[in-house]
Amino acid sequence: AQSVTQLGSHVSVSEGALVLLRCNYSSSVPPYLFWYVQYPNQGLQLLLKYTSAATLVKGINGFEAEFKKSETSFHLTKPSAHMSDAAEYFCAVEAGGTSYGKLTFGQGTILTVHP
Amino acid sequence: DGGITQSPKYLFRKEGQNVTLSCEQNLNHDAMYWYRQDPGQGLRLIYYSQIVNDFQKGDIAEGYSVSREKKESFPLTVTSAQKNPTAFYLCASSTGRITDTQYFGPGTRLTVL
Numbered sequence: 186a187q188s189v190t191q192l193g194s195h196v197s198v199s200e201g202a203l204v205l206l207r208c209n210y211s212s213s214v215p216p217y218l219f220w221y222v223q224y225p226n227q228g229l230q231l232l233l234k235y236t237s238a239a240t241l242v243k244g245i246n247g248f249e250a251e252f253k254k255s256e257t258s259f260h261l262t263k264p265s266a267h268m269s270d271a272a273e274y275f276c277a278v279e280a281g282g283t284s285y286g287k288l289t290f291g292q293g294t295i296l297t298v299h300p
Numbered sequence: 301d302g303g304i305t306q307s308p309k310y311l312f313r314k315e316g317q318n319v320t321l322s323c324e325q326n327l328n329h330d331a332m333y334w335y336r337q338d339p340g341q342g343l344r345l346i347y348y349s350q351i352v353n354d355f356q357k358g359d360i361a362e363g364y365s366v367s368r369e370k371k372e373s374f375p376l377t378v379t380s381a382q383k384n385p386t387a388f389y390l391c392a393s394s395t396g397r398i399t400d401t402q403y404f405g406p407g408t409r410l411t412v413l
Contacts, residue, residue, distance in 0.1 A: 194340060217399045221404075226406075226407070226409070227406055227407065228304075228390055228392075228404030228405050228406050228407055229343075229390070229402075229404040230404070231401045231402075234399065234401065236399040275342060275343065279398065286331050286348070286350060286394060286396050286397070286398065287345065287348065288343075288345075288402060289345075290335075290342040290343040290344075291342050292340055292342045293342050
């Protein structure tokens, strides 16, 4: 069975500072990994996904994530935070085989950006 | 515009009543999903359907039921057997192929009074 752990339920940064949101996964098969963002009272929007093509994945809004198999991690980063980045971020894993299409989500990390 | 619609946005229910949440998509997607979101718990899968007239239980299906009679529609019924139904419910769809993106609706917030 696959699972995802997001370290830190709340992260606070200053505008212009580095954003680092942590995600570790557990999977018995090679995983496919996703980061989604959710603004208050809205649905989720895909930021980026790892599908084994390249370990460094670039997404929308200046975010990127690096897949590190040795560390079972897929941390999300952005060099310079903007006020509009304030939202909740979810890491998710999709295992292959018969579980295709099914995502397992982490608990979420709320990002606060202060001036 | 293509997308997923959920209605209503807010729903109030008295204890003991069943209630049905609507989810419609015009993306021509084969697969549809229902998630429940509670603060600090992420999203948990309730039911999913990979094709019309077929659906499977997710991780927390007890107290819920679904139908998939049309490709575009995947309604969720929250029954009186669901012990703690107050939550934010999200519907999603995808082509169903592995690694494909799931697209989410805006959600329905259900409150049991």
